[in-house]
Amino acid sequence: MALLSVEDVDLGYGELTVVHGLTFEVNAGEVVALLGPNGAGKTTTMNGISGVLKPKRGRIVLDGKNLAGRAAHHVVAEGFRHVPEGRRVFGTLSVKENLRLGAYSLRKKPSLIAERVKEVYDLFPVLGERREQLAGTLSGGEQQMLAVGRALVTRPRVLALDEPSLGLSPRMQHEILGVASDLASQGTAVLLVEQNVREALRIADRAYVIELGRVVLTGTGKELAADKRIEATYLGGGSDELESEAAEA
Numbered sequence: 001m002a003l004l005s006v007e008d009v010d011l012g013y014g015e016l017t018v019v020h021g022l023t024f025e026v027n028a029g030e031v032v033a034l035l036g037p038n039g040a041g042k043t044t045t046m047n048g049i050s051g052v053l054k055p056k057r058g059r060i061v062l063d064g065k066n067l068a069g070r071a072a073h074h075v076v077a078e079g080f081r082h083v084p085e086g087r088r089v090f091g092t093l094s095v096k097e098n099l100r101l102g103a104y105s106l107r108k109k110p111s112l113i114a115e116r117v118k119e120v121y122d123l124f125p126v127l128g129e130r131r132e133q134l135a136g137t138l139s140g141g142e143q144q145m146l147a148v149g150r151a152l153v154t155r156p157r158v159l160a161l162d163e164p165s166l167g168l169s170p171r172m173q174h175e176i177l178g179v180a181s182d183l184a185s186q187g188t189a190v191l192l193v194e195q196n197v198r199e200a201l202r203i204a205d206r207a208y209v210i211e212l213g214r215v216v217l218t219g220t221g222k223e224l225a226a227d228k229r230i231e232a233t234y235l236g237g238g239s240d241e242l243e244s245e246a247a248e249a
């Protein structure tokens with residue numbers, strides 16, 4: 001049984017449904033990428049799992065428990081942590097304070113918080129060096145590391161990253177995605193939404209391509225990287241083959 005399974009889920013805003021019958025799985029130790037053009041429904045899907053948006057239909061099962069419609073704090077307590085797009089850190093607080101806030105649910109166990117914060121410094125040494133610096137003065141890449149670090153202090157079973165490499169230099173993109181890949185090899189399930197399809201497929205065990213709120217293609221990272229339709233649509237070929245298939249579905 002998969003650690004996280006999204007089963008026949010519809011999501012939307014008011015009367016509007018933008019994700020239709022979405023089904024996918026993420027296993028422990030895997031990086032699973034959700035790919036697709038702007039507006040496909042990737043962020044909506046992340047918000048549906050994290051409890052920000054209530055599914056209209058379907059089940060979201062984490063380790064055997066249906067979380068569909070549960071409040072966001074409950075979903076976090078079950079082990080799902082979402083790092084939203086845009087590196088949201090508390091700019092007027094220090095790096096250390098940001099990390100401690102991420103561990104708020106452990107507030108009754110201060111020694112555990114200190115241990116977890118240290119783990120983040122081990123993973124991202126630059127954050128350890130800058131622990132007293134205000135988060136708002138960090139570089140874009142460092143802020144992204146902090147946003148990821150804040151999620152990691154509770155040792156999530158599923159880490160969801162929404163566009164972690166957006167606006168970062170190629171070297172920083174490589175570093176952030178490398179950490180995601182390392183976390184997966186240590187057993188975390190990583191769900192990744194990424195504009196940089198080439199880099200995403202390099203680290204993804206499996207990927208799902210979503211268009212107009214439906215899965216139009218799935219396969220291993222290797223298979224999709226070699227797929228002509230992916231090449232044409234996302235890796236520079238310029239065809240809209242997949243989009244027409246989604247419209248016909």
Ligand SMILES: Nc1ncnc2c1ncn2[C@@H]1O[C@H](COP(=O)(O)OP(=O)(O)OP(=O)(O)O)[C@@H](O)[C@H]1O
Nearest residue numbers: 012013016018036037038039040041042043044045
């Ligand atoms: N708050 C909202 N109210 C109404 N419609 C919304 C809202 N948020 C998103 N949408 C619509 O839902 C659809 C899916 O958007 P979503 O942000 O999930 O796509 P995405 O795949 O994450 O795209 P991007 O790569 O641009 O972030 C889009 O048509 C968008 O306009």
